[in-house]
């Protein structure tokens with residue numbers, strides 16, 4: 001019996017996300033009295049795989065050579081490993097990859113899914129998880145009744161815990177003969193902080209009035225080393241690319257700092273960012289709903305406040 005955790009790598013390197021997942025899986029394993037096995041798919045050096053032991057994995061299973069980014073293949077591999085390891089809980093990220101894998105894996109393992117979790121299970125007998133519902137307006141405790149459970153964890157919602165252990169590494173030969181797609185070419189975004197990885201995010205809404213005004217968002221983001229985001233009408237208008245849109249129908253993020261400028265704070269927008277550790281709202285309407293969900297609020301014109309903030313941060317950095 002074990003808790004299995006799927007650790008994604010990016011060109012052979014793990015990011016903080018993978019360590020959050022292993023830390024979370026380790027705590028779940030402690031709750032049900034078992035150990036953690038991490039699965040890594042693709043070519044990752046043993047030194048890098050060893051790092052997973054630091055966060056609590058006792059065993060790392062490497063499945064090499066399957067870097068074709070096919071989620072159906074990844075699901076088949078994870079299902080095989082889960083059965084071989086007698087996994088009772090499988091932990092996956094609640095990112096695009098995880099959202100593609102979890103339902104498929106659920107069918108293959110006849111496993112209930114607790115999706116988009118931000119904390120540890122409430123209890124293990126019955127196995128109960130707490131999750132946000134109704135776009136974050138309420139929380140529900142959900143009992144997962146199947147023998148095997150799949151948990152998808154929201155990024156940046158669980159702390160990385162270094163335990164200082166070591167893992168044994170084993171190779172697994174997976175049967176991927178059911179691959180139905182061939183990835184011929186991969187073009188990766190470069191030179192930009194990816195929204196899901198960003199510790200800080202500066203975001204603009206319709207209040208910025210036009211694409212031409214986005215310089216004030218980008219300048220502040222650059223000074224902070226932050227990613228940039230936007231509300232849905234902004235990407236619908238084509239002012240910003242769709243991958244920047246956060247909310248119910250966009251990306252769900254949980255950065256340490258989210259600055260919302262010219263954003264009214266509609267429930268559908270807040271659903272994507274309400275797990276941010278600190279929310280700062282800039283709006284010229286003192287009654288804008290966004291202020292109800294913000295830690296700090298500035299009533300003012302975003303076109304003046306954003307450059308003033310950037311200037312003040314630059315000055316503070318140069319001191």
Ligand SMILES: Cc1cc2nc3c(=O)[nH]c(=O)nc-3n(C[C@H](O)[C@H](O)[C@H](O)COP(=O)(O)OP(=O)(O)OC[C@H]3O[C@@H](n4cnc5c(N)ncnc54)[C@H](O)[C@@H]3O)c2cc1C
Nearest residue numbers: 205206207231232247248249262263264268269283284302
């Ligand atoms: C099914 C469904 C799903 C949706 N999904 C999403 C989603 O995923 N993400 C999302 O964002 N929306 C989503 N929406 C849309 C959502 O309901 C809101 O319409 C949208 O979030 C509003 O965007 P906004 O705050 O940028 O614009 P507005 O609501 O127009 O607000 C603009 C704000 O800017 C302020 N402002 C104006 N000028 C200035 C200035 N100079 N300085 C400072 N502030 C200024 C105004 O006071 C106002 O509060 C969805 C809607 C539906 C029905």
